[in-house]
Amino acid sequence: MAQNVCPVVSAEDRARLEAMIGDRNRAQKHVVRARIILHSAARLAVAEVARRAGVGRPAVWRWQRRFAEAGVEGLLRDPARGPGKPRLGDATVRRVVALACAEPPGAATHWTGRAMAKTVGISLRSVQRIWAAHKLQPHRIRTFKRSSDPAFAAKLEDIVGLYIAPPKHAIVLSIDEKSQIQALDRTQPGLPLKPGKAGTMTHDYKRHGTTTLFAALDILEGTVIGRCMPRHRHQEFLRFLNTIEQAVPAGRLSHVILDNYSPHKHPKVRAWLARHPRWIFHFTPTSGSWLNAVETFFSTLTRRRIRRGSFHSIVDLQAAINRYLDEHNQDPKPFIWTKTTHPIFAKLNHLNASVH
Numbered sequence: 001m002a003q004n005v006c007p008v009v010s011a012e013d014r015a016r017l018e019a020m021i022g023d024r025n026r027a028q029k030h031v032v033r034a035r036i037i038l039h040s041a042a043r044l045a046v047a048e049v050a051r052r053a054g055v056g057r058p059a060v061w062r063w064q065r066r067f068a069e070a071g072v073e074g075l076l077r078d079p080a081r082g083p084g085k086p087r088l089g090d091a092t093v094r095r096v097v098a099l100a101c102a103e104p105p106g107a108a109t110h111w112t113g114r115a116m117a118k119t120v121g122i123s124l125r126s127v128q129r130i131w132a133a134h135k136l137q138p139h140r141i142r143t144f145k146r147s148s149d150p151a152f153a154a155k156l157e158d159i160v161g162l163y164i165a166p167p168k169h170a171i172v173l174s175i176d177e178k179s180q181i182q183a184l185d186r187t188q189p190g191l192p193l194k195p196g197k198a199g200t201m202t203h204d205y206k207r208h209g210t211t212t213l214f215a216a217l218d219i220l221e222g223t224v225i226g227r228c229m230p231r232h233r234h235q236e237f238l239r240f241l242n243t244i245e246q247a248v249p250a251g252r253l254s255h256v257i258l259d260n261y262s263p264h265k266h267p268k269v270r271a272w273l274a275r276h277p278r279w280i281f282h283f284t285p286t287s288g289s290w291l292n293a294v295e296t297f298f299s300t301l302t303r304r305r306i307r308r309g310s311f312h313s314i315v316d317l318q319a320a321i322n323r324y325l326d327e328h329n330q331d332p333k334p335f336i337w338t339k340t341t342h343p344i345f346a347k348l349n350h351l352n353a354s355v356h
């Protein structure tokens with residue numbers, strides 16, 4: 001079919017084809033086919049006909065043959081298609097769903113689409129459609145941590161109560177340390193973001209040491225008091241408490257939410273609390289760091305300032321953290337906790353029931 005074809009077009013057929021091209025309500029596919037036949041009748045080469053009609057050469061040959069076989073009427077009918085593949089039966093769908101929810105064969109930890117398609121004897125795309133319809137995602141997994149604290153319920157109600165209904169004439173602080181913040185310096189400078197191209201950075205880096213950020217989030221105001229220190233022992237924690245003591249207005253109770261890290265319960269820290277009766281510690285349950293509001297600030301700090309940063313020294317890293325703290329405190333937003341204890345207990349009970 002590589003040769004040029006010159007179809008014979010009668011005056012009547014030419015008139016019908018030209019009318020099709022001039023009809024603004026005509027389907028565009030019919031107009032293209034009419035142009036193919038008229039250009040072919042003008043003894044143009046197939047490549048030129050394809051260029052003028054805006055189609056490929058196989059389409060030109062196909063509609064030349066159709067016109068020769070059925071005339072103008074053949075251009076108005078789409079070619080009949082053969083029967084498609086039969087739909088998958090319900091038994092096959094149920095088998096794919098059941099296998100996806102069961103352990104895979106061999107040493108694999110989870111099913112893949114290709115492994116499932118090979119096992120069941122269907123296409124990969126069919127497996128993907130079934131998984132999507134039943135919201136199955138074998139490649140994903142969610143982690144969880146159950147608290148073994150016997151006083152979990154009491155501590156949860158205490159901390160959630162401070163978030164939802166903080167005491168009047170008091171300040172509620174969420175305190176924690178973000179340790180081992182690395183001052184990483186990239187071996188080569190990266191390229192900035194451009195239209196159509198992502199920013200770049202080298203995968204290797206130079207280490208310049210670590211620092212620890214002590215932070216206290218004011219729940220009502222949204223401001224953060226932060227201080228970088230080389231280590232995170234009880235000595236550094238006491239110095240940070242003295243820093244907060246100077247910043248908090250006198251005469252106001254200070255309710256502090258913090259985790260069970262050993263320096264927080266050191267005897268010298270307890271002695272400091274005895275000398276400062278306006279300070280009240282509220283410890284989160286074991287494995288319940290998600291109740292500590294300052295963790296959300298640490299997450300934002302990591303994503304927006306540290307993870308993609310390049311720091312030439314510890315001083316450079318600490319200066320970047322301090323600048324971020326200043327920017328945050330210029331436009332603080334209060335921490336708002338909306339979920340009461342009832343849905344939390346319901347979810348945990350459901351988790352315990354599913355595990356057992």
